[in-house]
Amino acid sequence: MGAQWKVKHKEVAANLKGRVFGKLTKEIMVAARNGADPESNSRLRLAVEQAKKASMPKDTLERAIKKGAGLLDGAVHYEKLTYEGFAPHNVALIVECLTDNVNRTVSEIRVLFRAGQLGGEGSVAWDFDHVGLIEARADRGDADVDEAAIEAGAQDCEPADEEGLALFITDSSDLDSVCRALPEYGYSVETAKIGYRAKNPQAVGDAEMEEVEAFLAAIHEHDDVQEVYVALEA
Numbered sequence: 001m002g003a004q005w006k007v008k009h010k011e012v013a014a015n016l017k018g019r020v021f022g023k024l025t026k027e028i029m030v031a032a033r034n035g036a037d038p039e040s041n042s043r044l045r046l047a048v049e050q051a052k053k054a055s056m057p058k059d060t061l062e063r064a065i066k067k068g069a070g071l072l073d074g075a076v077h078y079e080k081l082t083y084e085g086f087a088p089h090n091v092a093l094i095v096e097c098l099t100d101n102v103n104r105t106v107s108e109i110r111v112l113f114r115a116g117q118l119g120g121e122g123s124v125a126w127d128f129d130h131v132g133l134i135e136a137r138a139d140r141g142d143a144d145v146d147e148a149a150i151e152a153g154a155q156d157c158e159p160a161d162e163e164g165l166a167l168f169i170t171d172s173s174d175l176d177s178v179c180r181a182l183p184e185y186g187y188s189v190e191t192a193k194i195g196y197r198a199k200n201p202q203a204v205g206d207a208e209m210e211e212v213e214a215f216l217a218a219i220h221e222h223d224d225v226q227e228v229y230v231a232l233e234a
Helices: 010-015 017-034 042-053 058-068 102-115 145-152 172-185 206-220
Strands: 079-087 091-099 117-119 128-138 156-158 165-170 187-198 225-230
Touching: 017 042, 017 058, 017 091, 017 225, 042 058, 042 172, 042 187, 079 102, 079 206, 091 102, 091 187, 091 206, 102 117, 102 206, 128 172, 145 156, 145 165, 145 172, 165 172, 165 187, 172 187, 187 225, 206 225
Parallel strands: none
Antiparallel strands: 079 091, 079 117, 091 225, 128 165, 128 187, 156 165
């Protein structure tokens, strides 16, 4: 893996739909600070596409854009917090949060990290690359992941996983252009974001993995957590 930790079981993911909408709404609102037009705001465009793929209701989506852009009363200001540390068995991870209450989030994340180890700024970031991460699905039989990566301008790629999603890794500044190019080479983009990819993902045994997964699940379920990136082999 070495990129983004995700809920594995589909039935669990389905039960988290409300939480998914909440996280998408935060991302849309933060992105909309730089303009309410997705065509001229690439971060907002990607967030809107993610919301549509998650079947977010149109009125919810439009309200989030307007609220984030300051076009409605009662706008909420979200701050980004990034935590570095270790899951059980010394597995490095980076956690990104968006919160409207920094003190609450700091306190609650510290409690969650008691099962692992919370580090300081830079404690594990040196072992991750800050890159664009695009998950895309082949929509034609002759699509080739390596060819698509080269032609679309990605730095690297990984073949499709068990869910049929290939991973394209880009320079952070090229994320939007690669997203726009991939359909020409037979891939439809499912998710796209600037995130972290571990340089040296580690393997752990089955027994240890249960502890790591339980820790990651607890982190992921926190309402303020947007993304969890972990240095863990698939």
